[in-house]
Amino acid sequence: MENKKLRSSDWFGRTGKDGFIYRAWMKNQGIPEYEFNNKPIIGICNTWSELTPCNAHFRDLAESVKRGVLEAGGFPVEFPVMSLGETLMKPTAMLYRNLASMDVEESIRANPLDGVVLLCGCDKTTPSLVMGACSVDIPTIVVSGGPMLTGRHKGNSIGTSDIWRFFSDLRGGVIDETELLSIESAMCRSQGHCAVMGTASSMACMVESLGLSLPNNAAIPAADSRRKVLAQLSGLRIVDMVKQDIKPSDILTRQAFENAIKVNAAIGGSTNFVIHLLAIAGRIGVPLKLSDFDGLSSDIPLIANLQPSGKYFMEDLYYAGGLQAVIKQLDHLLHKECITVNGKTIQQNYANAACYNTDVITTTESPFNSLTGLAILSGNLCENGAVIKPSAASAHLMQHTGKAVVFDSIEDYHARIDSDELDVDESSVLVLKNVGPKGYPGMPEVGNMSLPKKLIQQGVKDMVRVSDGRMSGTGFGTVVLHVSPEAATGNNFAMIETGDMITLDVPNRTINAAVSDQEFERRKALFIPAEPSVERGYVNLYINHVQQAHLGADMDFLRGKSGSKIVRDSH
Numbered sequence: 001m002e003n004k005k006l007r008s009s010d011w012f013g014r015t016g017k018d019g020f021i022y023r024a025w026m027k028n029q030g031i032p033e034y035e036f037n038n039k040p041i042i043g044i045c046n047t048w049s050e051l052t053p054c055n056a057h058f059r060d061l062a063e064s065v066k067r068g069v070l071e072a073g074g075f076p077v078e079f080p081v082m083s084l085g086e087t088l089m090k091p092t093a094m095l096y097r098n099l100a101s102m103d104v105e106e107s108i109r110a111n112p113l114d115g116v117v118l119l120c121g122c123d124k125t126t127p128s129l130v131m132g133a134c135s136v137d138i139p140t141i142v143v144s145g146g147p148m149l150t151g152r153h154k155g156n157s158i159g160t161s162d163i164w165r166f167f168s169d170l171r172g173g174v175i176d177e178t179e180l181l182s183i184e185s186a187m188c189r190s191q192g193h194c195a196v197m198g199t200a201s202s203m204a205c206m207v208e209s210l211g212l213s214l215p216n217n218a219a220i221p222a223a224d225s226r227r228k229v230l231a232q233l234s235g236l237r238i239v240d241m242v243k244q245d246i247k248p249s250d251i252l253t254r255q256a257f258e259n260a261i262k263v264n265a266a267i268g269g270s271t272n273f274v275i276h277l278l279a280i281a282g283r284i285g286v287p288l289k290l291s292d293f294d295g296l297s298s299d300i301p302l303i304a305n306l307q308p309s310g311k312y313f314m315e316d317l318y319y320a321g322g323l324q325a326v327i328k329q330l331d332h333l334l335h336k337e338c339i340t341v342n343g344k345t346i347q348q349n350y351a352n353a354a355c356y357n358t359d360v361i362t363t364t365e366s367p368f369n370s371l372t373g374l375a376i377l378s379g380n381l382c383e384n385g386a387v388i389k390p391s392a393a394s395a396h397l398m399q400h401t402g403k404a405v406v407f408d409s410i411e412d413y414h415a416r417i418d419s420d421e422l423d424v425d426e427s428s429v430l431v432l433k434n435v436g437p438k439g440y441p442g443m444p445e446v447g448n449m450s451l452p453k454k455l456i457q458q459g460v461k462d463m464v465r466v467s468d469g470r471m472s473g474t475g476f477g478t479v480v481l482h483v484s485p486e487a488a489t490g491n492n493f494a495m496i497e498t499g500d501m502i503t504l505d506v507p508n509r510t511i512n513a514a515v516s517d518q519e520f521e522r523r524k525a526l527f528i529p530a531e532p533s534v535e536r537g538y539v540n541l542y543i544n545h546v547q548q549a550h551l552g553a554d555m556d557f558l559r560g561k562s563g564s565k566i567v568r569d570s571h
């Protein structure tokens with residue numbers, strides 16, 4: 001493959017007026033003539049933004065990648081793409097995941113790139129970049145920004161998963177506003193993304209277990225100097241990947257997806273993993289269904305003791321041996337021959353991994369929790385399925401029947417949840433509608449809604465909750481999510497009324513409402529669909545084209561790939 005014509009030569013290798021134009025403007029950056037002489041051009045796709053605090057250190061990280069690219073004889077070019085910050089973007093960063101993926105895809109294809117390094121960190125920045133890169137399919141390597149150092153407050157370790165506890169403590173009078181302010185300053189004390197096994201960490205583990213990053217990418221803290229080393233080594237490696245022509249489609253086989261699903265179960269990864277992995281599979285063209293997640297992960301116990309399912313933080317995972325040590329424990333369950341970006345198989349990569357702390361990484365024989373990472377439910381309430389994370393739920397609610405208390409929107413929920421008049425007790429099932437992809441729009445992370453104040457004061461810690469929305473990867477509780485089809489489509493979930501009896505049966509993978517088919521039909525005849533909430537622009541495009549959660553909530557016209565073929569000249 002060494003002599004394969006570089007894609008970029010169609011720009012920089014040209015003679016005449018076109019070649020002149022392609023090179024002349026680049027030279028304003030001080031680039032000498034020889035740089036254009038058949039060197040692999042490596043794009044560094046950067047989601048740096050001060051509005052995405054988790055990725056705010058990425059300009060620095062890009063410098064390390066560049067050093068590696070230069071060392072290997074490549075020509076690095078850094079370019080920005082839309083950056084999705086989880087904490088600031090309204091109504092939810094998820095609304096823009098598909099938009100960012102379009103930015104990434106078109107930026108790669110339209111430019112003279114032979115390979116690309118994706119700098120990912122905060123939750124949606126990973127799937128959006130991987131989705132976009134898959135639709136082009138040139139050699140690609142992911143470098144994650146790394147988790148923050150563990151938050152420390154009054155001698156205790158704290159992180160994102162504690163936020164829910166801080167606020168119930170505040171509501172219950174356990175802490176006051178002054179203490180809360182001091183916690184606020186202590187939690188995010190270094191660069192990096194959320195330090196628990198939330199969505200960002202789950203995504204970093206996803207790319208490592210898929211084989212899209214070098215080993216150890218997932219857990220090295222952002223502030224640890226070894227993160228920069230990994231970035232430099234990734235820059236070094238991508239140049240060889242171009243020479244060897246190793247593309248995402250060579251790595252992302254059905255077997256690689258199956259490995260990633262198993263690893264996600266073993267680490268107690270985020271429920272958002274399901275949606276993003278389905279979307280990535282849709283781009284690369286690997287058949288993957290929602291029901292596959294249950295079958296593949298149902299025998300995988302929790303072996304990484306990380307919040308929110310367990311106790312520790314990503315920093316601890318790294319010191320305990322990192323994700324490779326976890327993957328090694330799953331040796332007997334994985335497809336060992338899957339190749340990864342370094343050209344080695346997943347097995348060759350974990351062969352020398354070791355566990356240094358069995359409190360953080362244990363074995364499949366003596367797991368922290370025998371409950372699987374994710375369960376896929378079916379029933380008359382979710383014709384196309386729903387998701388629950390048993391390892392973050394309460395054992396006593398795994399089989400439960402209760403009366404629905406329905407909220408038609410997030411505003412309705414906020415207006416009534418703490419009202420003394422609300423007819424609710426701890427056996428009730430809280431149902432939140434219209435927080436799905438089209439309905440909200442964008443499918444926000446509101447599914448683990450706070451419990452009614454009066455029940456919290458009675459000491460109630462968990463209740464069954466059901467919604468067509470998502471939950472933060474850092475959240476927990478007996479929360480049924482991603483109900484598909486969502487309420488906005490006018491299917492069964494939209495018809496659930498307060499007082500309907502709902503039965504959740506996780507061991508049997510069902511959730512049903514005691515509502516007959518005839519009664520569903522009677523209610524549907526009376527249903528008035530909401531008017532589209534946004535008339536123009538990207539959000540209108542999104543509402544009209546987003547697919548349901550069980551398909552990954554990608555746009556219908558973005559599934560698949562258009563490849564890297566060079567299109568017509570610009571002048």
Ligand code: FES
Pocket residue numbers: 054085086087121122123160193194198200
């Ligand atoms: Fe960015 Fe959690 S807010 S990873």
Ligand code: MG
Pocket residue numbers: 086123198199200445472473474
């Ligand atoms: Mg999140």
